[in-house]
Amino acid sequence: MAAIRFEGVSKVYGDGTCAVDELELEIEEGEFMVFVGPSGCGKTTALRMVAGLEEISGGRVMIGDREVNDVSPKDRDIAMVFQNYALYPHMTVAQNLAFGLKLRHIGKAEIDRRVRDAAAALDLEEQLERKPKALSGGQRQRVALGRAIVREPAAFLMDEPLSNLDAALRVQTRAEILTLQKRLGTTTVYVTHDQVEAMTMGDRIAVMRKGVLQQIGTPEELYTRPGNTFVATFIGSPAMNLVPAPVLGLGPDTLLAGFRPEHISVGSAPDGCRFDAIVEVVEYLGDERLAHLRLGERALVAKLPADERLELGSTVSFGVPRRAVLFFDAESGFATSSPA
Amino acid sequence: MSALQFRQLRSRRRQAAADGQQGLVQSADWKRPSVRWGLGGTQTALLVLLVIIGLGPILWLAKAAVTPTQDTLSNPMAIFPHGVDWNNISNAWNEVDIGLYIWNTVVIAFGSWLCQIVVATTGAFALSVLRPKWGRVITGALLTTLFVPAVVLLVPLYLEVVHPPVINHSFVNSYWAIWLPAGASAFNVIIMKRFFDNLPREIFEAARIDGAGPFRLFVSIVLPMSKPILGVVSIFAVLASWKDFLWPLLVLSNPSKQPVSVRLPTIAGQTDLGVFLAAMLIACLVPIVGFLIFQRSFLRGTGLSGALKG
Amino acid sequence: MEPALTTPGVAGLRRVRPSRRTPFSWVGNGGLSRLLFLLPLLLVFGAFSWYPIVRLVLISFQHTNEVITTWVGFQNFSEVLHDPLFPIALRNTAEFAGLALLFGYPIPLVAAVLMSEVRKRRGLYAALAYLPVVIPPVVAVLLWKTFYAGGPSGVFNTILGWFGIPPQQWIQSIGQAMPSLVLESTWANAGATVIIYLAALTSVNPELYEAASVDGAGLWKKIWHVTLPQMRTVLLVTMILQIIGTAQVFLEPYLFTSGGPDNATMTILLLIYNYAFGNSLGASYGEAAALSLMLVAFLAVFSLIYLRATRSWSDE
Numbered sequence: 025m026a027a028i029r030f031e032g033v034s035k036v037y038g039d040g041t042c043a044v045d046e047l048e049l050e051i052e053e054g055e056f057m058v059f060v061g062p063s064g065c066g067k068t069t070a071l072r073m074v075a076g077l078e079e080i081s082g083g084r085v086m087i088g089d090r091e092v093n094d095v096s097p098k099d100r101d102i103a104m105v106f107q108n109y110a111l112y113p114h115m116t117v118a119q120n121l122a123f124g125l126k127l128r129h130i131g132k133a134e135i136d137r138r139v140r141d142a143a144a145a146l147d148l149e150e151q152l153e154r155k156p157k158a159l160s161g162g163q164r165q166r167v168a169l170g171r172a173i174v175r176e177p178a179a180f181l182m183d184e185p186l187s188n189l190d191a192a193l194r195v196q197t198r199a200e201i202l203t204l205q206k207r208l209g210t211t212t213v214y215v216t217h218d219q220v221e222a223m224t225m226g227d228r229i230a231v232m233r234k235g236v237l238q239q240i241g242t243p244e245e246l247y248t249r250p251g252n253t254f255v256a257t258f259i260g261s262p263a264m265n266l267v268p269a270p271v272l273g274l275g276p277d278t279l280l281a282g283f284r285p286e287h288i289s290v291g292s293a294p295d296g297c298r299f300d301a302i303v304e305v306v307e308y309l310g311d312e313r314l315a316h317l318r319l320g321e322r323a324l325v326a327k328l329p330a331d332e333r334l335e336l337g338s339t340v341s342f343g344v345p346r347r348a349v350l351f352f353d354a355e356s357g358f359a360t361s362s363p364a
Numbered sequence: 365m366s367a368l369q370f371r372q373l374r375s376r377r378r379q380a381a382a383d384g385q386q387g388l389v390q391s392a393d394w395k396r397p398s399v400r401w402g403l404g405g406t407q408t409a410l411l412v413l414l415v416i417i418g419l420g421p422i423l424w425l426a427k428a429a430v431t432p433t434q435d436t437l438s439n440p441m442a443i444f445p446h447g448v449d450w451n452n453i454s455n456a457w458n459e460v461d462i463g464l465y466i467w468n469t470v471v472i473a474f475g476s477w478l479c480q481i482v483v484a485t486t487g488a489f490a491l492s493v494l495r496p497k498w499g500r501v502i503t504g505a506l507l508t509t510l511f512v513p514a515v516v517l518l519v520p521l522y523l524e525v526v527h528p529p530v531i532n533h534s535f536v537n538s539y540w541a542i543w544l545p546a547g548a549s550a551f552n553v554i555i556m557k558r559f560f561d562n563l564p565r566e567i568f569e570a571a572r573i574d575g576a577g578p579f580r581l582f583v584s585i586v587l588p589m590s591k592p593i594l595g596v597v598s599i600f601a602v603l604a605s606w607k608d609f610l611w612p613l614l615v616l617s618n619p620s621k622q623p624v625s626v627r628l629p630t631i632a633g634q635t636d637l638g639v640f641l642a643a644m645l646i647a648c649l650v651p652i653v654g655f656l657i658f659q660r661s662f663l664r665g666t667g668l669s670g671a672l673k674g
Numbered sequence: 675m676e677p678a679l680t681t682p683g684v685a686g687l688r689r690v691r692p693s694r695r696t697p698f699s700w701v702g703n704g705g706l707s708r709l710l711f712l713l714p715l716l717l718v719f720g721a722f723s724w725y726p727i728v729r730l731v732l733i734s735f736q737h738t739n740e741v742i743t744t745w746v747g748f749q750n751f752s753e754v755l756h757d758p759l760f761p762i763a764l765r766n767t768a769e770f771a772g773l774a775l776l777f778g779y780p781i782p783l784v785a786a787v788l789m790s791e792v793r794k795r796r797g798l799y800a801a802l803a804y805l806p807v808v809i810p811p812v813v814a815v816l817l818w819k820t821f822y823a824g825g826p827s828g829v830f831n832t833i834l835g836w837f838g839i840p841p842q843q844w845i846q847s848i849g850q851a852m853p854s855l856v857l858e859s860t861w862a863n864a865g866a867t868v869i870i871y872l873a874a875l876t877s878v879n880p881e882l883y884e885a886a887s888v889d890g891a892g893l894w895k896k897i898w899h900v901t902l903p904q905m906r907t908v909l910l911v912t913m914i915l916q917i918i919g920t921a922q923v924f925l926e927p928y929l930f931t932s933g934g935p936d937n938a939t940m941t942i943l944l945l946i947y948n949y950a951f952g953n954s955l956g957a958s959y960g961e962a963a964a965l966s967l968m969l970v971a972f973l974a975v976f977s978l979i980y981l982r983a984t985r986s987w988s989d990e
Contacts, residue, residue: 046618102571109566111570113567171570410788479718480748505724515721523733524722609811628816630818648813651810652809659797
């Protein structure tokens with residue numbers, strides 16, 4: 025039985041804009057599912073429809089074996105972590121954590137136990153009597169997490185919880201959230217626009233664009249076998265190179281050939297295709313070099329070993345292994361099999 | 365701009381003001397003697413003027429309240445030529461019974477304040493957070509009353525108080541005739557609604573998920589977060605009530621129910637000047653003391669309302 | 675395993691289930707609580723704001739003596755217009771509003787600009803300026819009434835005596851009565867304007883001043899090119915609000931002079947009051963209502979013209 029299921033779920037606003045278009049999706053029990061995509065793609069709207077904060081225009085959302093379309097948020101047994109934390113500013117951390125439990129008439133002893141356990145798990149024990157404005161950003165974020173944890177819900181819903189943290193804190197907190205989730209085993213739906221976050225955290229990733237689900241799969245599946253050009257260029261940084269197949273002599277111009285920057289090497293590849301390109305800019309990153317190339321009118325990016333030295337402005341021969349190339353239909357963007 | 369960012373911006377501005385970087389005159393400018401003497405001199409002159417003009421009349425009142433009437437009449441600007449006379453004050457208290465009228469004023473102010481708070485908080489909460497279908501119509505109706513000058517309501521309100529449409533009982537000389545109409549302040553509702561509009565919606569959503577219904581949301585979340593605006597509205601409600609004259613004059617004909625502002629002009633002719641001035645001083649004391657205590661809220665509220673009207 | 679894909683959806687809806695709207699779902703969706711929360715507002719405003727406004731219009735077309743009410747069409751309006759006191763009240767009110775604007779508008783601005791540059795104890799300046807506003811108007815007026823006592827031993831006359839100026843009649847003089855009222859009114863109210871200006875001044879983005887300094891602007895240039903434009907909206911709104919407020923002046927003429935001497939301080943509001951409550955036998959509520967309506971209509975039209983004319987200057 026899936027923990028959360030979207031059955032043809034749509035969200036259409038009064039003026040006709042469609043934020044989510046017939047989403048079909050199943051999330052397994054205990055799974056860490058990431059919704060990722062550019063802003064406006066509908067990922068947050070989908071999340072909020074699970075939470076009950078957005079009305080569902082069409083289709084149904086199932087939590088467990090219950091249809092929850094008309095169920096109010098508090099009865100859905102979910103907990104949410106908001107992007108801006110949404111902590112109650114006039115309450116202490118302990119009160120923030122206890123609020124939802126009190127409203128559910130949970131006994132005082134049980135509330136105390138849960139609050140203490142959550143505070144211990146999140147290293148908040150010293151902060152219990154302080155108010156949110158006296159806390160740092162990272163601490164506030166943990167209180168927001170704690171508020172979700174104490175509820176012991178069937179699912180966590182997280183809406184870009186790390187986007188307000190600085191880079192270093194983000195990396196650290198990412199790992200903490202994952203560890204926590206693995207320990208608790210709670211089904212989690214996590215929304216982010218950052219594909220690195222998605223790749224590192226998700227058991228499975230759902231890529232969305234303009235309200236439409238593009239592909240759903242494990243990080244490895246999305247990376248090595250993207251289903252269309254959008255997923256191919258969205259996942260992975262720097263983005264996959266896409267050129268019309270004829271440029272590499274690999275097929276008719278109804279096809280696009282895609283290959284990732286790390287598959288390009290200087291000189292010819294064993295069973296590969298060859299192409300000549302002008303080296304425009306080289307970025308030295310310490311452990312590797314990013315070379316920005318120009319092939320005709322197209323810009324390509326290559327990830328090369330750090331000791332590969334290229335002369336700027338020169339034309340160099342590059343190679344790509346044949347089997348590393350993915351093919352897409354030029355018109356629809358869908359992945360296709362390679363031509364013979 | 366999130367609440368966090370706003371706080372950071374505000375503290376940066378405060379720091380800048382403390383550094384003197386804010387405003388027309390930079391700290392570098394102040395070092396120039398022409399600026400320091402010219403601008404500084406003008407500011408000192410302004411301060412002196414403010415003391416004389418703003419404080420002067422009140423100080424005179426205080427002095428005259430404890431000066432025998434004869435002295436005040438013959439030599440008003442002299443300072444205690446024949447010593448201090450506390451009789452005026454005791455007479456004001458006993459004969460004029462200023463205490464009763466101040467009490468009436470307090471009762472009226474309290475009731476008006478309560479009505480205004482109840483109407484403004486519940487109404488603004490409904491319009492801003494609950495958002496009913498007819499919300500825009502109601503807000504529009506409120507805005508139009510804002511532009512209707514108070515004079516419009518005098519005559520019909522008076523007739524309504526004397527002959528209420530449904531109930532067959534005149535409300536003349538009842539404090540309800542003052543309390544209830546005081547609640548109909550569109551200004552209060554609008555600034556409170558604006559304040560509620562600026563509360564982060566995510567907090568309401570978090571509360572919803574936590575299981576809070578509308579009443580819980582109102583009592584446990586919105587009201588505690590609204591302390592600043594409640595303070596501002598309260599101060600202006602009490603102040604407006606204390607200053608109110610024409611409406612209580614019309615509605616309260618029984619002297620023992622009248623507030624200070626209505627009573628004072630009535631007894632002006634029959635009372636000894638010194639005693640009268642003492643009574644006026646006592647009547648001033650509550651607003652002045654209240655102002656000194658709540659200065660910041662007063663000034664912030666006026667600035668706020670001025671900025672909001674723009 | 676083949677990656678799961680969906681076809682790009684057509685932006686149309688299939689299987690949309692309309693939500694059932696029943697009284698239960700209305701309550702469940704919070705409809706009842708919405709109504710309950712709105713109830714105080716609706717009741718109070720309905721009874722004491724909206725209904726009286728409607729009633730006012732009705733009364734202005736009626737003649738009532740508390741027993742019988744008759745419809746008299748525009749008779750009330752024409753009686754007001756033909757009242758010899760009407761043009762006098764009109765002129766006096768305009769005089770008051772004009773003088774009040776002359777003194778009560780620019781002076782607080784100058785004071786506020788000076789105050790905004792004060793480093794230490796700016797709160798003291800603000801408190802002093804605002805103090806008269808806190809005093810109940812009745813007290814202020816009666817206090818100034820003693821100040822204005824004629825004869826050489828009145829307070830102001832004594833002060834004038836220090837500078838060798840002969841004693842003035844103040845509110846007993848036809849020519850000086852209105853200006854005396856304006857003087858007291860400005861004293862009592864300018865403080866609020868100062869605070870409003872001060873708030874607007876201190877909210878001007880300091881980076882604009884810094885940019886102007888870098889561009890080489892001196893003090894006056896900065897005031898003209900940065901301060902005033904940033905305060906546009908506040909300045910415009912304050913002016914119209916002041917005009918509307920002073921057009922309804924009642925307390926000063928009522929308490930100082932009862933409209934005298936010789937109707938020199940009879941204002942529109944005082945006239946309305948006299949129509950409704952001033953006559954011992956038979957109040958003319960209809961005429962009071964008619965004049966009220968005329969005043970409101972005039973102010974509304976004036977505001978519209980004002981807003982039109984200043985729209986090009988204001989930020990919105």
